Amino acid sequence: MDLNTVIGAALAFLLVLGAMAIGPGGVAVFIHIPSMIIVFGGTTAVTMLAFPISDLKPVVKVILVTAMRKTSTPTEEIDRIVEFANLARKEGLLALETKLQTVDDPFFSKGIQLVIDGFSADTVRDIMELEAEWEEARHATGKKIADQLGAFAPAFGMIGTLVGLVQMLQDLSDPNGIGLGMATALLTTLYGAMGANMVFIPVAGKLEMVSKTNQQLRKLMIEGIVAIQSGEKPQLIKEKLKGFLAPPMRALVDAEA
Amino acid sequence: MDLNTVIGAALAFLLVLGAMAIGPGGVAVFIHIPSMIIVFGGTTAVTMLAFPISDLKPVVKVILVTAMRKTSTPTEEIDRIVEFANLARKEGLLALETKLQTVDDPFFSKGIQLVIDGFSADTVRDIMELEAEWEEARHATGKKIADQLGAFAPAFGMIGTLVGLVQMLQDLSDPNGIGLGMATALLTTLYGAMGANMVFIPVAGKLEMVSKTNQQLRKLMIEGIVAIQSGEKPQLIKEKLKGFLAPPMRALVDAEA
Amino acid sequence: MDLNTVIGAALAFLLVLGAMAIGPGGVAVFIHIPSMIIVFGGTTAVTMLAFPISDLKPVVKVILVTAMRKTSTPTEEIDRIVEFANLARKEGLLALETKLQTVDDPFFSKGIQLVIDGFSADTVRDIMELEAEWEEARHATGKKIADQLGAFAPAFGMIGTLVGLVQMLQDLSDPNGIGLGMATALLTTLYGAMGANMVFIPVAGKLEMVSKTNQQLRKLMIEGIVAIQSGEKPQLIKEKLKGFLAPPMRALVDAEA
Amino acid sequence: MDLNTVIGAALAFLLVLGAMAIGPGGVAVFIHIPSMIIVFGGTTAVTMLAFPISDLKPVVKVILVTAMRKTSTPTEEIDRIVEFANLARKEGLLALETKLQTVDDPFFSKGIQLVIDGFSADTVRDIMELEAEWEEARHATGKKIADQLGAFAPAFGMIGTLVGLVQMLQDLSDPNGIGLGMATALLTTLYGAMGANMVFIPVAGKLEMVSKTNQQLRKLMIEGIVAIQSGEKPQLIKEKLKGFLAPPMRALVDAEA
C-alpha cells in the first residue's frame, strides 16, 4: 500500500474535519445525508450516463488498486528478476512454478507462466506487450472517469445549493430559519468542492503518474522475462536491465564498465 | 436500448427531484414554465443561429439514437457475420435478402444489399468506408452541437437570473416578495445548470465514446461483409475478425492457434 | 439570406424580451442607454485597440455578410456551372459576359471574367486559389474578432456593474434607492452576457461553419470554371463535380457509373 | 504612432470615466491611491518574481513602442527600398549613408549600413535574418509578460477586495461605514478588471498582430536590401517585392506581367 497516498488523503480530511470540529456545533453540523446523496449520487449517475457499464466496473477497481498501490521501484523488480533467473538456471524453468505463488503482481505472474508453458520468446513478448498496452488503456479510461467525477461533483454541489436556496427563500419570516436553511444549502457546494479537490482530482493526477511509471516498469519486466527464458546469465541480465534506471546512474555504470 | 444511459439519467433526475420534494412546497415550487422557456428556448435559438438547419435535423436524431442505443459488442457482430456467411455458402448470396429483414442496423443492411446486388468487392468496400466516414462526421457534428448546448444553457440561466433580479429589485417594500422574486430568479440558473450537467455534457461525452467504439465495429463489419462476398469459409472469417477483439484476448488466441 | 440565423437570433431576443415584459415595469426597466454605451462602446474600443483599423473595416462587412448569407448548396453551384458550360459551348466564351450580370457571387464572377479575358487555365486556377485563400484569411480574422468581442463584452459588463455598485454604496440611507441602484448596476452585466451569448459567440461559431463549407464550395467552383474554359462537355463537368458531393452520394454515383 | 490604438484606449477609458462622472460623488469616489498601489504594485511585483530583470527592461520598451507604433504598410516599404535602389545605382552605395539619417527604423538602417560597410550578400542576409529572429523573440517575451500582467491584475484585485472586506466586517455598528468600506473594497476588483481588460489583454493581442505583420515586412526588407547591394534595377526590385503583397493583388500582377 502506498503510504504517501493514504497519509495525504487522511491528512487532508483530518484538517478539514478539525476545522469543522472546533466551530460551534462541531462536526455534526456538517453531516447531512440527503445533501451527500444528491452530490455523490448525482455525480455517479451522470458518469454512468456517459460511460458504458462494461467500462465502469473494471475501472473502479483500477482506480482503487492504482491509487492505493505502492509502485515497486525498478531496483526491486531487477532483484526479483535476477532471483528468478538464478532459480531457472539452477533448477530449470519448471522450478519457477512454485516460486510464482509468492508473487502478487498478475502481470509478472502471467509472463513467467507463459515461459513455463513453453511459448516462444516472440509469443511471450507479443502477449506481454499487448497486456501492457491493455493495462495502459485501462489506466487512461480510469483517469478520464476520475476527471469526469472531478468536473461533475462541483456542478452537483451547485445544483444542490440552488435547490436549497430556492427552498429557503420560500419563507423569510423566521431569521434563524434563514441561517440554517442557507447553511444546509451551502453543504452541497462544500461536499462537491471536497469530493473534487480532496478525492477525484488528486486521484486522477495520481493515476497519471502511476501509469507513466508503470509503463516503464512493464518494459523492464518484459525484457527480464524474455532474458530468463533464453537462459542468460543472471549477472548479464542485471547489467542489461540497469539500462532502465535513471540516466545519470546508468551513465556512470556504463563508464565504469 | 442502453439501460446504462437511461438508468443514469433517470437516477440523476430522481435524486434532484427527491431533494426538491422533501423541502417546503415540494416540487411545485421548482416548476416555472416561463423560466424553462427562456433557458431551453434561448439555448436552442442561439444554437440554431450557429448551425445551418440542414445540420440540425439529422443531428438531433443522431443524438437521440446514439445516446440511447446500446452499442452491440464485437462478439455479437462476429456471430451475425458468421451466420450470414454460413447461409451464403449453403444457399447462395440471394438467400441473404430475406434474412436481411431481421436486421435493424442500416449500415449492415446496406453492405449486405450491395453484395446481393452484385457490386465488386472494391466497390462494396469503398462505399461502406465512405458510409462509415460520413457516419463519423455526423457523430462529430452531434458532439459539437451537444457541447454548444452545454455551454449556452448556463449562460441563459444567468441571463434569466439577471432579468429576474432586476425585476425583483424594483420594489423592495415587501420582504416576502423579495424572497419569492429571488427564488424565481434563481430557477433559471438552476435549470441551466441541470440542463448542462445532467443532459448536454454527459450526452456529449456519451456520443464521443459511442462514436469511437462504433468506428471499430464498422471496420470489423466491412471486413466481414467483403469476406462473405468472397465466399470464404465461415470458420476462417471468424478467426480473421477475432483480430478486432481486445489485444490480450487476441494474443492468447494467436498463441493457441 | 439565411433564415435560420435570423430566426435563431430573433427568437432568442424575443424570449428574453418576453421575460422582461411580463415582469413589473416591463421592458422599460431594462433600457438604460449609458449602460449600453459602456458595455458595447468599451467592448468595441478595446477590440479597436488590438486590431489595426485596416483589418476591422472589411471584417465587420465579412461578419455581417457571412452571418446573414445563406451558403448555396453544392447542387446549386453544379447546376449554375453546367448552365454556363452549356452556354459557352453553344455561343462561345464571350457570350458568358452578359449572363455574368445575373450572378451576385463576386468569386464566381471574377473567375468567369478571367476566362472571358483569355487568361490561361493555370493563371485562372492560381488567381482563384489565391482569392479563396485570401477569403479564408478574412473569415479567420472575422472569427477572431467575434471571439474577442465575445470575451470583452462580459468583462465590460462586470466593470460597469462594479462602477454602479461603488456608486450605490455611497449612500445606503434610502432602501428603495439601494434596490434601484443595484438593478441599474446589474444591467451592464446583463448586457454583457446577452451580447456575448446571443450575438458574438454564436456569430463566431457561425463564421467557422460558413468558412468551412465555403472553402469546399470554392474548390468545386474553381474546378468548374477551369472545365468551362477547356470546353469540356457539360455532362462530363457535372460528373466530375459530383465528386465534391457528400461521400455516400458520390460513392453510389460512382458505383452506378 | 498608431492612432487606432490610442483612440481605442482613450475611448475605453473615457467611457468608463464618463460612467463614473455621472454618478453621485463623481470620479473622485473611484480614486483610491492605496488600492491602486496594491493592484498594480502587486501585479508588477509578481511578474518581476517570474521574469529575470534582464528580460523585463527591454520588453517594457518593446511593449510601449510596439503597442503605439503604426506598422508601415508593405507598399510604403517597397517605395522606400526602390528609392534607395535608385540612389545606389545613380550615386553609388556610399551615397546611401546621408540618406540613412532620415530613416527611423533601426532594422532597415542596420541592413543598409551593413551594405555600405561592404559585407557580402550572404553575411548581410544572415545578420539581418538573425536580427529579425531576435526581434520576434523579444515580441514573444513581450506578449508573454503582457499575458501574465493580464492574469495577475484580477487576482490582485480580488486579494485587495478580500482584505477590504475583512477590515469592513470588523465593525458592523455603523451602517454607512459598511457601505463605504465595501465600496472601497470593491475598488481593487474594479482596478484589476480595468487593468486586465482595458490595457494588458488588448496590448497582448496587439503585440501578437504586430509581431505577425512585422515578420512579413522584415522578410520583404531583407530581400530589398540584398537586391540593392547586388545593384539590381529598381523596377525589377519592385516587381520582385510585390510578391510579398496580399495574394490576390500579387496574382493579378503576375497575370498582367
Added chain:
Amino acid sequence: MDLNTVIGAALAFLLVLGAMAIGPGGVAVFIHIPSMIIVFGGTTAVTMLAFPISDLKPVVKVILVTAMRKTSTPTEEIDRIVEFANLARKEGLLALETKLQTVDDPFFSKGIQLVIDGFSADTVRDIMELEAEWEEARHATGKKIADQLGAFAPAFGMIGTLVGLVQMLQDLSDPNGIGLGMATALLTTLYGAMGANMVFIPVAGKLEMVSKTNQQLRKLMIEGIVAIQSGEKPQLIKEKLKGFLAPPMRALVDAEA
C-alpha cells in the same frame, strides 16, 4: 541569489501587508493560524496524495534552489571555461582539481572531475548530457508540482470559507458575531488567493524560464568541458562558445572574423 525574485516576492508581500496594516485592527486581524493550517496543510496533503514522496523531496529542493538562484550569464560561463582551459594548458589537467573547490555549480564540477579522472571525450559528453536531461526532468516535475499547489490552494481557500460560513450561519442572533464570523471565513479564501498568486504560480513561471535558460547554459558548458579535455587553445574555445550567445551578437562576431 536572484535579487529580482527576492525583491519581487518581498514587494508583493509588503504591499499586501501594508494594505492590511492601514486598516482598523492592523495586520493582527488577518492572522488566523487554524485557517492557515487548513489552506496550506490541505494543499500540501493533496499534492502528497498525487505525487510519490520520492518525487516530492528532491523537487522541493529544486523549487527553492531554482527560484532563488541567479542564473549565471553565458558570458560568465565562457570566462570561467577559458580560465580553466588556460590553467589546463599551462599546468595540466590535474591542476584543475584544486581550482574546482572554488566552483559551487555541481554540474560544472562533475564535468571537470570526469575530465580529471581520465574518461574519454565521448563518455564525458554522454554522462553530462544525461545529467542535463535528468536536471531538466527534475525542473519539469518541479513546475508540475508548483502548478498543482497553485491550483489546489484556492480550492482549499474555498473549502475553508464554506466551512466558516456554515458555522457562522448556525447562530444569527448576534450581528457583530456574524461580521467577525464572516471575516474569519473569508480569511481562507484570502490565504488561498495569496498562496496561489504570490507564491505558487509565479514560482512555476520562474521555474519554466530558469529551466529554459539553464538548458542552453548546460549545452555551452558541455562543449567547453570537452574542449578543455581536448587541449584546444583557450582563444579558440572562446570563439566557439560565442556561438551560444544571442544571435545578433554572434552574427556580428562572425562577420568581423
